[in-house]
Amino acid sequence: QKEVEQNSGPLSVPEGAIASLNCTYSDRGSQSFFWYRQYSGKSPELIMSIYSNGDKEDGRFTAQLNKASQYVSLLIRDSQPSDSATYLCAVGLLVIYNQGGKLIFGQGTELSVKP
Amino acid sequence: GAGVSQSPSNKVTEKGKDVELRCDPISGHTALYWYRQRLGQGLEFLIYFQGNSAPDKSGLPSDRFSAERTGESVSTLTIQRTQQEDSAVYLCASSLGGVETQYFGPGTRLLVL
Numbered sequence: 001q002k003e004v005e006q007n008s009g010p011l012s013v014p015e016g017a018i019a020s021l022n023c024t025y026s027d028r029g030s031q032s033f034f035w036y037r038q039y040s041g042k043s044p045e046l047i048m049s050i051y052s053n054g055d056k057e058d059g060r061f062t063a064q065l066n067k068a069s070q071y072v073s074l075l076i077r078d079s080q081p082s083d084s085a086t087y088l089c090a091v092g093l094l095v096i097y098n099q100g101g102k103l104i105f106g107q108g109t110e111l112s113v114k115p
Numbered sequence: 116g117a118g119v120s121q122s123p124s125n126k127v128t129e130k131g132k133d134v135e136l137r138c139d140p141i142s143g144h145t146a147l148y149w150y151r152q153r154l155g156q157g158l159e160f161l162i163y164f165q166g167n168s169a170p171d172k173s174g175l176p177s178d179r180f181s182a183e184r185t186g187e188s189v190s191t192l193t194i195q196r197t198q199q200e201d202s203a204v205y206l207c208a209s210s211l212g213g214v215e216t217q218y219f220g221p222g223t224r225l226l227v228l
Contacts, residue, residue: 031214032214032215034216034217043206043219043220043221043222044158044206044219045219046216046217046218049216088157088158090217092213092214092215093214094214101212101213101214102163102165102171102213102214103148103210103213103214103215103217104160105150105157105158105160106157107157107158108157108158
């Protein structure tokens with residue numbers, strides 16, 4: 001089992017719809033969770049971070065965390081063609097031999113928003 | 116303030132040559148990661164430095180790859196005897212701690228002919 005898993009997609013949604021991106025992780029001790037967006041040919045950029053169970057909203061983006069189910073998701077409301085990108089989930093993994101821990105990325109989900 | 120910088124931005128080399136890639140992290144960031152991203156693929160973890168701890172080299176694909184970091188400053192990734200399959204974008208990221216937000220540099224695009 002991979003430490004952080006995402007559906008590779010592509011996920012295609014019409015403009016104005018809600019896009020739902022999902023991520024599961026294996027380490028129950030994980031405490032930090034991130035969503036990054038990567039446009040083609042560019043570096044990943046942070047969209048949101050979440051640390052507590054529940055929802056966190058920032059504009060059109062909502063991150064949802066359920067630690068009991070080891071599940072984190074990202075909802076994009078009123079999707080726009082400019083949201084078309086690859087979305088990467090990252091989870092902070094506690095590593096015993098290195099007290100600082102380590103951030104693990106999923107393989108990303110490609111989102112395509114059709115006009 | 117300044118973000119993560121990487122140099123060179125592009126590198127074309129011949130098979131068998133050695134290359135050195137440089138990463139300047141954000142000042143004060145103790146954690147530094149190197150990733151490889153082949154065209155159309157996800158991030159492939161290579162190596163992770165955290166403060167003065169021994170680096171996590173578990174992602175290095177072969178002994179041709181090595182990396183160094185002096186303290187909490189610049190890091191260099193060296194690829195010896197480059198092969199065509201080494202062609203990729205090499206990304207560096209830094210953070211305040213191992214499980215904190217990572218900030219990525221613009222990457223070095225390596226092409227091995």
